[in-house]
Amino acid sequence: xxxxxxxxxxxxxxxxxxxxxxxxxxxxxxxxxxxxxxxxxxxxxxxxxxxxxxxxxxxxxxxxxxxxxxxxxxxxxxxxxxxxxxxxxxxxxxxxxxxxxxxxxxxxxxxxxxxxxxxxxxxxxxxxxxxxxxxxxxxxxxxxxxxxxxxxxxxxxxxxxxxxxxxxxxxxxxxxxxxxxxxxxxxxxxxxxxxxxxxxxxxxxxxxxxxxxxxxxxxxxxxxxxxxxxxxxxxxxxxxxxxxxxxxxxxxxxxxxxxxxxxxxxxxxxxxxxxxxxxxxxxxxxxxxxxxxxxxxxxxxxxxxxxxxxxxxxxxxxxxxxxxxxxxxxxxxxxxxxxxxxxxxxxxxxxxxxxxxxxxxxxxxxxx
Amino acid sequence: xxxxxxxxxxxxxxxxxxxxxxxxxxxxxxxxxxxxxxxxxxxxxxxxxxxxxxxxxxxxxxxxxxxxxxxxxxxxxxxxxxxxxxxxxxxxxxxxxxxxxxxxxxxxxxxxxxxxxxxxxxxxxxxxxxxxxxxxxxxxxxxxxxxxxxxxxxxxxxxxxxxxxxxxxxxxxxxxxxxxxxxxxxxxxxxxxx
Numbered sequence: 001x002x003x004x005x006x007x008x009x010x011x012x013x014x015x016x017x018x019x020x021x022x023x024x025x026x027x028x029x030x031x032x033x034x035x036x037x038x039x040x041x042x043x044x045x046x047x048x049x050x051x052x053x054x055x056x057x058x059x060x061x062x063x064x065x066x067x068x069x070x071x072x073x074x075x076x077x078x079x080x081x082x083x084x085x086x087x088x089x090x091x092x093x094x095x096x097x098x099x100x101x102x103x104x105x106x107x108x109x110x111x112x113x114x115x116x117x118x119x120x121x122x123x124x125x126x127x128x129x130x131x132x133x134x135x136x137x138x139x140x141x142x143x144x145x146x147x148x149x150x151x152x153x154x155x156x157x158x159x160x161x162x163x164x165x166x167x168x169x170x171x172x173x174x175x176x177x178x179x180x181x182x183x184x185x186x187x188x189x190x191x192x193x194x195x196x197x198x199x200x201x202x203x204x205x206x207x208x209x210x211x212x213x214x215x216x217x218x219x220x221x222x223x224x225x226x227x228x229x230x231x232x233x234x235x236x237x238x239x240x241x242x243x244x245x246x247x248x249x250x251x252x253x254x255x256x257x258x259x260x261x262x263x264x265x266x267x268x269x270x271x272x273x274x275x276x277x278x279x280x281x282x283x284x285x286x287x288x289x290x291x292x293x294x295x296x297x298x299x300x301x302x303x304x305x306x307x308x309x310x311x312x313x314x315x316x317x318x319x320x321x322x323x324x325x326x327x328x329x330x331x332x333x334x335x336x337x338x339x340x341x342x343x344x345x346x347x348x349x350x351x352x353x354x355x356x357x358x359x360x361x362x363x364x365x366x367x368x
Numbered sequence: 369x370x371x372x373x374x375x376x377x378x379x380x381x382x383x384x385x386x387x388x389x390x391x392x393x394x395x396x397x398x399x400x401x402x403x404x405x406x407x408x409x410x411x412x413x414x415x416x417x418x419x420x421x422x423x424x425x426x427x428x429x430x431x432x433x434x435x436x437x438x439x440x441x442x443x444x445x446x447x448x449x450x451x452x453x454x455x456x457x458x459x460x461x462x463x464x465x466x467x468x469x470x471x472x473x474x475x476x477x478x479x480x481x482x483x484x485x486x487x488x489x490x491x492x493x494x495x496x497x498x499x500x501x502x503x504x505x506x507x508x509x510x511x512x513x514x515x516x517x518x519x520x521x522x523x524x525x526x527x528x529x530x531x532x533x534x535x536x537x538x539x540x541x542x543x544x545x546x547x548x549x550x551x552x553x554x555x556x557x558x559x560x561x562x
Contacts, residue, residue, distance in 0.1 A: 112512050112532065167515050175517045234521070344486075345527045 031309045031322040032365065040326045040362055041080065043333050047359050048078050050337030052090050054352050059093030065110045067353045069098055069120035074356035076127035079366050083129065095128040102136050106143030107168075115147055115168035116180055119187035126190045141191035144184045145199035149176055149206075160219060160232040163206030177231045178210050182251035182298065185258035200259045206232075207255055212244045213270045225277070226270035228252035237286035245286030249274055250298035257305040268306070275303075279313045281321075281328040289343040293357040300325055300364035322365045329358055374415060375435040376513070379505035382443045383475045387467035390450020394553070395460050398451070405444070412440050434535050435509035438542075442501045445542040446471050448549035455556035474499045479523055486524035494531050504538035 032040065051071050054061055061071040072094035076086050098121045102108050108125075109117035122140040125133040148165050149155040155162050164176025165184045185203055193199065209232040214222045221233050227244020228251065229235035237243035253271050261268055278285040284295035303311070303321050311319045332339055339358040341348035348354050393401050416436040420429055449470070453463040478485050478496040485493065497503045506513035513519065514526035 111510070113515070167512060169510070169512045169515075175520070344529075345524070347529055350529065 031320050032326055033323060036323055036326050036330075037366075039330050040365065043330045044078065044359055044362050046337040047333065047339070047355050047362075048075055051075055051352060051355055051359070055090045055094065057093075059090065059095075059097035061094075061352045062350065065098070065101055066113065066117050066120055067347075067350060067356075068094065069117065069124040070360075071352050071356040072098065072124040073120065073127045074359040074363070076124065076129075077360070077363050079363055087128070091128060095125060095130060095133065098124055099133060099136060102139070106139035106146075108136065108140050108143075112169060113167040115144065115165055116183055118143055118168075119180075119183040122187040122191050126187075137191045141188050141193045144188055145193060145197060148181075148184070148199050148202050150202050157205065158218075160209055161206070162209075163202035163204065164210075164231065175231065176206060178207075178228055178248050178251050178255070179230070179294075181206060182255045182258075185255050186301075189258040195260050203255065204259050204261065207252060207259065208267065210248070211252060211267065211271065212242070212274075213267060215270070216267050224270075225274050226272070227274035227278070228271070235286075236290075238288065239286070243286060244274060246278065246280075246284040247287065247291050247295040247298060249278075249285075250295065250302040253302035254298055254305055257302065263306050263308075272306070272308070276311060277314045279311050279319055279321075281324045289341060291341075291346045291348060292343070293339065293341055293348055293354045293361075294346065296325060296329065296361045297357045297364075300361040304364045304367050325361065326365050329362060332358075373506075373509065373511055374419060375439045375505040375509045376502060376511060378412075378415065378439050379442060379501040380475070382439065382446060383471045383501055384468055386443045386446035387450035387453075387471050388464055390447035390452070391454035391460050391463045391467060392450075393447070394451045394454025394463070398553075398557075401451075408443055408447075409440065412436050412443075431508070431510050435505060438508040438535075438538050439501075439505050441539050441542045441546065442504065445546040445549065446501070448546050448553065452549040452552040452556070455553050471501075475502050476500070478503070478525070479519070483524050486528050490529050490531075493525070493528075494533070497530060498533040498537045498541055501538075501542075504533055504542075507532040508535055508538070 051061070051074065054071075056063070060068040062068070072091065075089075075094070076083075076091050078086060098108060101110055101117075101121065107114045107118045108121035118140050122137055122144070125137050125140070144165070146152070147168060148163060149159075149161045150163070151157075161176050165180050166176045167180060181203060185200075188197075188199065207228075208216045209219050210228050210230075211217055212223045212225045212227050212229065214224055219232050221242045223242070225244050227249035229237075229242050229244060230248055233242060235242050235245060235248070237245040249271060253268070253275065256265070256268050256271070263269075263272075281296070281299070283289060284292045287295075299321070309320065309322065311321055313319060329339070334340070338351040338355045340351045340354050389404065393399075393404065413436075416432050419432040419436075423432070446467075450463065450467040453467040454460060457463040457466070478493070478500055485496070488496070497507075503513055512532075514523065514530070520526050
């Protein structure tokens with residue numbers, strides 16, 4: 001596949017996207033106006049071109065296995081572009097580089113943060129869909145499910161870490177957090193871990209203990225705003241205490257969805273109340289601009305997963321979140337095609353990572 | 369403390385103990401330097417063997433050897449620094465203060481700098497991490513020190529871009545410091561300062 005053929009294919013996607021959207025009629029994706037949808041596809045195409053230009057000959061991005069896997073997954077899921085084109089345009093190289101990191105125990109990582117890197121690697125391999133990667137995907141999802149804290153590691157069900165997962169590796173403590181868990185559950189879901197696997201129920205216990213919902217949280221600190229903190233009893237909210245904040249909360253919403261908890265469930269309804277009370281696409285509530293692009297990613301994936309096309313906030317105003325977020329993301333794109341955060345925390349000064357997050361958020365916006 | 373994290377605690381002890389031992393040896397005109405070095409080497413060997421016995425060779429053999437070699441090189445280098453300073457400064461208390469001060473700065477300065485450290489360019493930050501005996505020992509032991517619970521909560525370092533030292537980097541850095549310090553001590557010996 002030549003570069004010019006790929007560019008021509010991408011152009012077709014941009015030009016014909018509004019027509020395709022119009023034909024779908026009443027689908028949830030029609031929450032986007034045709035004009036915004038066309039802009040979004042153009043923006044995605046430009047972001048993808050930027051990412052492809054950053055790929056090394058070995059297939060990696062930024063010489064970082066985590067960033068490489070997130071970027072590969074974003075590119076391999078680019079909407080409207082045939083998979084074989086995506087594979088030829090660097091996809092195969094990216095997947096080969098990821099597959100080389102596979103360990104005998106099922107983990108897919110280089111050296112550090114094995115759980116997180118395995119999760120994003122599994123997602124990239126799933127996005128690639130190559131038959132030869134299936135064994136790696138199955139071993140990877142089993143690795144993640146096995147590393148959820150449980151009795152096997154001597155953690156009892158009444159322990160606050162039970163059902164959580166952390167960065168992994170030889171850390172001398174046993175911390176788990178909602179963000180690591182969201183990545184792990186997303187990978188397990190995409191890798192089709194059976195719904196009856198015990199790992200899901202264990203994860204739900206940790207989710208409950210991370211939610212500010214005293215009805216279902218047995219921890220003494222829990223209040224009742226419905227949102228989530230980073231891990232039981234600790235938050236990164238700028239006000240401190242145990243206040244819920246944006247990215248953790250949307251990670252919580254989506255984690256409930258990954259763990260097969262229904263939208264009608266009281267725990268999900270409680271967190272959707274927080275969403276209504278704190279709806280915004282201008283910042284990560286409670287954190288300002290810190291990790292705002294991860295916020296956009298989980299915001300889009302969570303609201304898409306729960307099937308909530310319109311959010312009516314606590315003041316009674318209706319928000320078409322797809323339209324709001326799409327416009328926001330388009331406005332934040334740099335002319336060269338990338339996105340980057342002004343706050344560098346959590347590697348969000350890394351253009352490749354932030355561009356990949358944004359593209360995945362856009363892909364969720366486009367899903368019905 | 370576990371066997372896996374033992375080298376980190378050994379490095380933390382050496383940050384203070386090694387320069388002080390070096391100064392003490394300089395005050396004694398290097399009498400007892402060979403038994404002291406042998407004792408330190410024997411203790412490290414015992415620690416490495418204990419780690420391997422506890423965790424198994426296949427799981428931890430190479431890691432235990434590299435991490436203890438790193439701790440050993442750091443210990444000898446900091447002791448040599450103390451001996452050099454002890455041979456240069458007239459007052460042993462001055463020598464102890466300067467050598468321990470430098471050692472503490474290398475070990476903990478990057479953590480004490482707080483948000484300033486997070487704003488350093490990545491290569492500078494990486495160099496500071498190599499210079500820290502604590503981080504180098506942890507990295508050699510395959511422990512993700514900056515993402516441990518306490519440091520992850522209080523230090524901005526783990527929330528930005530950094531790379532842990534390659535296994536040979538602290539060996540090179542502290543090996544160089546060892547050679548420089550030995551040369552400085554030998555020069556002082558020749559000048560009759562000891």
